[in-house]
Amino acid sequence: MAGNHNDYQVHKAKILTPAFYVLLFFTLLGFMLIAYRFVMGIGAVSNLSDGYPWGIWIAYDVATSTAFACGGYAMALVIYIMNRMKYHPLIRSALVTSMFGYMLAGMSVMVDVGRYWNAYSFFMPSRWQPNSVMFEVAVCIMAYNVVLIIEVMPAILERFIHMKENKFPKLKHYAMIIYPKLDKVLIFIVILGITLPSMHQSSLGSMLIIAKSKLNPIWHTQILPLLFIINALYIGYATVIFDSFASSMAFKRPFEKEVQQLSRIIPYVTGIWLSVRFIDLYIRGQLSAAFAGDYYSWMFLAELLLILTGTYILMWKQYRQSPRMVFIAAMLLMIGGGWYRFNVYIIGFKPHGNWSYFPSLPEFFITVGLVAFEILGYMVLIKLFPIMPKVHGEHGSDAAKAH
Numbered sequence: 121m122a123g124n125h126n127d128y129q130v131h132k133a134k135i136l137t138p139a140f141y142v143l144l145f146f147t148l149l150g151f152m153l154i155a156y157r158f159v160m161g162i163g164a165v166s167n168l169s170d171g172y173p174w175g176i177w178i179a180y181d182v183a184t185s186t187a188f189a190c191g192g193y194a195m196a197l198v199i200y201i202m203n204r205m206k207y208h209p210l211i212r213s214a215l216v217t218s219m220f221g222y223m224l225a226g227m228s229v230m231v232d233v234g235r236y237w238n239a240y241s242f243f244m245p246s247r248w249q250p251n252s253v254m255f256e257v258a259v260c261i262m263a264y265n266v267v268l269i270i271e272v273m274p275a276i277l278e279r280f281i282h283m284k285e286n287k288f289p290k291l292k293h294y295a296m297i298i299y300p301k302l303d304k305v306l307i308f309i310v311i312l313g314i315t316l317p318s319m320h321q322s323s324l325g326s327m328l329i330i331a332k333s334k335l336n337p338i339w340h341t342q343i344l345p346l347l348f349i350i351n352a353l354y355i356g357y358a359t360v361i362f363d364s365f366a367s368s369m370a371f372k373r374p375f376e377k378e379v380q381q382l383s384r385i386i387p388y389v390t391g392i393w394l395s396v397r398f399i400d401l402y403i404r405g406q407l408s409a410a411f412a413g414d415y416y417s418w419m420f421l422a423e424l425l426l427i428l429t430g431t432y433i434l435m436w437k438q439y440r441q442s443p444r445m446v447f448i449a450a451m452l453l454m455i456g457g458g459w460y461r462f463n464v465y466i467i468g469f470k471p472h473g474n475w476s477y478f479p480s481l482p483e484f485f486i487t488v489g490l491v492a493f494e495i496l497g498y499m500v501l502i503k504l505f506p507i508m509p510k511v512h513g514e515h516g517s518d519a520a521k522a523h
Contacts, residue, residue: 127209128275128506131371135503139370143496150489153482154231162234165482171475172466174232176483179465181228181490183324184458186261186317187355189221191363192268193317194356198385200310207378209509212275213367214360216507219268220494225261227490253326260320267313273302275505282506321352328464336416336468337406344464347396354389355457357382358430361450365443367508375443376509383434383446386453390431419459419467426456 157165168175191214198204199211230236241247242258249255280295325344328335341347364379401407410420430452439445466477479487502508 127510128212128278129508129510130279130504130506131373131502131508133371133503135500140496140499143492143499146485146489146492147496148489150486150492153486153489157231157482157486158236162232165480165486167477167480167483168232169475169477171471171473172469172477174465175477176466176479176487177228177232179462180458181487182225182232183465184461185221185228185491186225186321186324187352187457187461188359188454189218189225190317190321190352190356191215191360192218192271192356193314194353195360196310196314197353198382200307201314207382210360210364210376210378210382212272212507213363213502213509214356215268215271216498216501217359217363219265219272220497222261222265222268224490224494226265228487229258229261231486253323257320257323257327260316260323264313264316264320267309267316270302270309271306271313272507274299274306275507277302279505317352318349321349322346324348325464328469331469334469334471335464336470337404338401338410338416338420339464339468341400341404343396343400347393347400348461350389350393350396351457351460354386354393355454357386357389358450358453358457361446362454365447365450367502368443371508373508374511378509380440380443380446383440383449386449387431387435390427390453394427394431416468419463423456423459423463426452426459430456 153165162168166175166177192211195207195211195214199207230239233239277295277299280291281299283292322345325346325348328340329342329344332340361379361383364376367373368375398407401410410417430449433439433445433449433452439449
């Protein structure tokens with residue numbers, strides 16, 4: 121289950137690069153603003169209000185970033201449920217992306233909580249509210265963070281086991297003991313890693329079901345949980361493709377052939393999502409509203425156009441053979457799928473009364489800082505541990521295409 125370590129490699133490159141320092145700057149800026157928020161209060165750094173208690177920290181950092189972080193979940197479905205083991209070399213980088221993405225979500229929730237000093241109640245069963253959708257989301261995200269760390273552990277253990285220099289003999293000894301035991305139970309961890317995202321992604325949609333009088337009817341539907349699960353899947357696959365291409369460009373690596381093959385799956389997933397979306401609009405009598413030409417209609421059409429364009433590109437074999445076209449399609453699907461979630465959480469949300477919301481600069485830079493931390497962590501881990509797919513000689517032609 122841990123996989124053949126020969127499928128992966130450490131990306132041998134300097135850690136302290138100009139990109140590292142740029143990301144570190146935005147990370148430190150974000151964390152300084154977070155510290156200021158905890159000292160001075162949430163009102164000192166945000167434009168949140170009684171009308172808009174959720175802003176960009178929830179809409180992007182939780183609802184959207186967890187979809188971007190569903191690459192590990194989506195790949196686990198393909199590899200372990202559909203038994204497509206040819207995609208196994210892609211799983212570790214997807215899991216690392218997922219791990220940092222979910223860490224971002226967990227940290228964002230803590231930043232967003234008004235009375236953060238009461239957060240300890242979450243660890244007291246007597247104060248739990250099992251009927252709460254928000255409680256279920258919090259439990260699943262926290263548990264999934266633990267699952268992702270365990271799933272990434274084989275890469276860390278392999279680094280010590282196969283280390284040529286005997287610099288850390290005790291660590292190597294313990295790694296050799298833990299690795300086979302972890303391998304035996306990893307299948308159960310993988311099952312958890314598929315179950316938990318299915319639960320909380322559906323719950324992220326469920327949270328807006330109760331806002332019937334506040335959420336525009338173009339997006340408000342009883343099947344929001346189903347739409348959010350399918351949406352997370354195609355965004356997850358698109359993110360795996362995006363990460364692969366970005367890595368090939370940034371680290372001068374070949375563009376993995378497995379990723380181009382993976383792109384064939386996405387049109388089927390988006391096709392199901394679009395079908396469910398339009399059938400739902402038709403049944404609820406909201407098709408005319410979706411194409412009415414007003415502000416909300418344009419937001420819907422923007423989301424639709426992005427997803428349709430990305431899907432159309434991946435439907436054609438000649439486009440799937442071009443790494444750049446596959447990358448463009450993946451980027452369109454990420455933006456379009458993310459736009460859908462923004463439409464549900466912010467754009468289509470209109471509270472009663474004269475309320476308005478636009479994120480403040482500190483809100484924006486806290487989000488940028490957390491995203492920078494996510495990218496920084498990914499860059500460091502792949503340079504220390506065997507996470508990236510191993511480069512084989514036959515991929516040379518792909519490298520030329522990708523660059």
